[in-house]
Amino acid sequence: MTGILDGKTVVVTGIITDASIAFHTAKIAQEQGAKVIITGIPDRLRLIDRIAKRLPAEVPPAIPLDVTDEEYLGALADKLRELAPEGVDGLVHSIAFAPRTLMGPDALPFLEGPGPDVAKSFEISAWSYASLARAVLPVMNEGGSIVGMDFDPRTAMPDYNWMGVAKAALESVNRYVAREVGYAKKIRSNLVAAGPIKTLAAKAIAGTATDDAKKLNMLNTYWDGASPIGWNVDDPTVVGTSVCTLLSDWLPGTTGSIVYVDGGASHNTWFPENFIDQ
Numbered sequence: 001m002t003g004i005l006d007g008k009t010v011v012v013t014g015i016i017t018d019a020s021i022a023f024h025t026a027k028i029a030q031e032q033g034a035k036v037i038i039t040g041i042p043d044r045l046r047l048i049d050r051i052a053k054r055l056p057a058e059v060p061p062a063i064p065l066d067v068t069d070e071e072y073l074g075a076l077a078d079k080l081r082e083l084a085p086e087g088v089d090g091l092v093h094s095i096a097f098a099p100r101t102l103m104g105p106d107a108l109p110f111l112e113g114p115g116p117d118v119a120k121s122f123e124i125s126a127w128s129y130a131s132l133a134r135a136v137l138p139v140m141n142e143g144g145s146i147v148g149m150d151f152d153p154r155t156a157m158p159d160y161n162w163m164g165v166a167k168a169a170l171e172s173v174n175r176y177v178a179r180e181v182g183y184a185k186k187i188r189s190n191l192v193a194a195g196p197i198k199t200l201a202a203k204a205i206a207g208t209a210t211d212d213a214k215k216l217n218m219l220n221t222y223w224d225g226a227s228p229i230g231w232n233v234d235d236p237t238v239v240g241t242s243v244c245t246l247l248s249d250w251l252p253g254t255t256g257s258i259v260y261v262d263g264g265a266s267h268n269t270w271f272p273e274n275f276i277d278q
Contacts, residue, residue, distance in 0.1 A: 003032030004248040009084045010034045011136065013065065014094025014149070016044070018054050021149060021197060022094035024240035030057045032244055034090070037083050039065035042072070067095055067128035073135040080139045087141040090247035093132055093148040096125040102162035113162050125166035129173045133181055133189070142185045147246045148174060150191040150258060152266045171258060178256030188255035190246050194239040195223050195231050195262030226270035227263025 010029045014022035015038055026036045036055070040048035040062035048062045063079050066072045080088055098121040101108050108114070129148050136146075151160075153167040171191060178189035196219055220233045232238070242261040245251065260266055 005029055006033030008034045008089035010090035010247055011037045011088055012092045013039045015048055015051055018051055021236050021239050024236040025092055025243045027055055028240045028244045039063045042066055067132055068123055073131055076135045077138045088139050089141050089144045091136050091146045093129050095128055098163045104159055107161055110161050118162055121162055121166045122169055126169035126173050129170055130177055133177050140187055144187045145247045146189040147243050148191045150193040152193045175256045182255055191258045192243050193258050193260045195265055196233050197236045198233050223265045226265035226268050229263050231263035
């Protein structure tokens with residue numbers, strides 16, 4: 001029995017731990033028949049390669065990539081040609097960053113967010129979606145797929161602050177990327193807006209103090225209650241499976257879109273049973 005990614009080559013960015021959505025996307029992609037190539041932040045390559053050994057199949061050493069550095073971006077296509085002379089069929093962008101001044105319990109008030117920090121957050125979390133697409137486009141096969149990771153920015157989420165703004169920008173960037181790569185090579189570009197998953201990113205938002213951990217637990221409880229089908233913050237495979245579906249040929253007419261993989265919570269309002277008594 002063949003998988004939905006059988007014969008495809010997929011590049012996955014953003015693997016930091018084996019709990020990350022990127023890791024589980026790479027794992028499921030391999031299980032579905034894909035050849036997986038990974039990239040990593042240059043100063044964390046040894047760690048990333050150790051994590052990658054936990055994947056079902058061996059992958060080449062991570063390609064060093066700083067999405068804000070044109071030297072790394074310019075070298076990426078040639079490095080991919082060496083590892084995948086057949087070309088690349090899928091690209092996963094799982095990259096985001098905001099300084100502590102902008103996100104989390106220790107962040108400055110939203111209105112006091114420093115401009116340079118906001119610019120850095122936008123550059124890494126939104127602009128990099130376009131810069132990465134540009135870098136990989138020369139080796140991407142016609143009809144391929146680019147998928148980025150989103151978190152619904154339509155509401156002002158406590159502690160998410162300027163990262164929410166960066167995600168709103170990412171959604172706009174995705175539409176323009178879809179236009180460019182679609183006309184160029186009929187490549188699709190979509191985002192997956194995931195519900196909360198217990199990752200390093202979630203911990204960065206909540207912090208480590210007891211009160212902040214309680215905030216994250218409250219968010220998780222709310223999300224599960226608001227989801228008509230339930231939501232498990234300990235199960236990143238739900239998101240990874242959806243990413244792999246977008247990488248496959250099973251959604252050939254979908255591009256420039258946002259696929260919500262959050263149990264429906266973002267489209268439903270939920271109140272605890274004792275809400276009226278509070």
